[in-house]
Every structure is written in structure tokens, then in C-alpha cells.
Amino acid sequence: MVVTVKFMALTVTFFGLLSFILGVIAENKKPAAGTPVPGKDGVTCKFSSDPTVALGYLSVAFLIASTVVGYVSLSYPYKGKSVPQGVLFKSTSFAVFFNIALFSTGIAAALLLWPTITEQLHLSRNVHHDLEYTCPTAKTGVLGGGAFLSLDSSLFWLVTLMLADNAREDFLDEDKDDKVDIEISTNANYADMVI
Secondary structure, three states: OOOOOOOOHHHHHHHHHHHHHHHHHHHOOOOEOOEEEOOOOOOEEOOOOOOOOHHHHHHHHHHHHHHHHHHHHOOOOHHOOOOHHHHHHOOOHHHHHHHHHHHHHHHHHHHHHHHHHHHHHHHHEEOOOOOOOEEOOOOOOOOHHHHHHHHHHHHHHHHHHHHHHHHHHHHHHHHHHHHHHHHHHHHHHHHHHHH
């Protein structure tokens, strides 16, 4: 199978959508709070079984996959022709969107990981010595915000990929024009020598 820009774009989109969907489902499945069960020395929190932690980590994994494919797709040698990265970064639009894609990926990962890890800690450390403890869960809304930023991140990688493809085509067209000019001047010099 030949790897094309379209295939890479579809892969980035697929992983980004999966990350978004899993993050939104994780946010919706997260319970508001656990049930405090009083004991002699404190409170034991009982939480209903929910897939929030697993879905949160899966969402992060697909965000990472989308980012890796997006990053690799920028410098991949399509049709065996590679382009120096310096050529891509000559375009101001490419540089801006590349940095926005990296920044939004970092923020999305932070917003997905923070509530996921917090929720995992709440589930694993469920015995508390404070009799007034209310058994909270991770902050509501952060996981959903991370999911939306994950989708935004994949869209920024797509825009960056399109800009890289345009820069690649311009570079390869200039390279062809230079070869044609060299051929024409070589043929003209040869014709002058013959006459």
C-alpha cells in the first residue's frame, strides 16, 4: 500500500476523532461523587464501577497516536521524494500552525491526564480518616474540555499537513523548473558550440 498525504490525513482524523469520542464518553460516565460509608476510624468511599479511568487513558493514547502520525506525515518522503524541513519552515503559515498544533496537543494531554489520574487516585485511595469526608471525584468538565482540545489538535495537525503538502509541491516544482532551465541552457550551449 502506497502512503499518501490523503491516507495520513485520514489517519490523523481517525485517531483524533477516537480520542474526542472516548474523552466525551469518559466525562459523561464519571460519577458526581462516591458514597461515604462511615467506620470506626473514618470513612470508606464506595464508587460505582465506571470506565472513566480506562476511557481517559485510551483517549490520551489516541491523542498521542494522532500527534505522532501528524508529526511524521510532515516529513514523510511521499513518492520517494523528501523535502528538507527548512523548506517547510520558510512558510510563516506552516510555522504558526505547527506551533499551535504542538501547543494544543500539550494542553489537551494535560486536560485529559489530570482528571484521569485524579479519578484513579480517588478510586485506589478510598479510606479516609476524616469523618466529614464527602468522597468527591475528579473535577467535572475538565475531561470533556480535554476531549474537545484533542479534536482541535488533530484539526490543527491536518491544516499543518495541508500547508506542508503545498510547500512540498512548490519546492518540487521549483526543483523541476531548475532542472529544465539547466537542460535548456546546456542544450543552447551545445547548439552554439556546434554552429
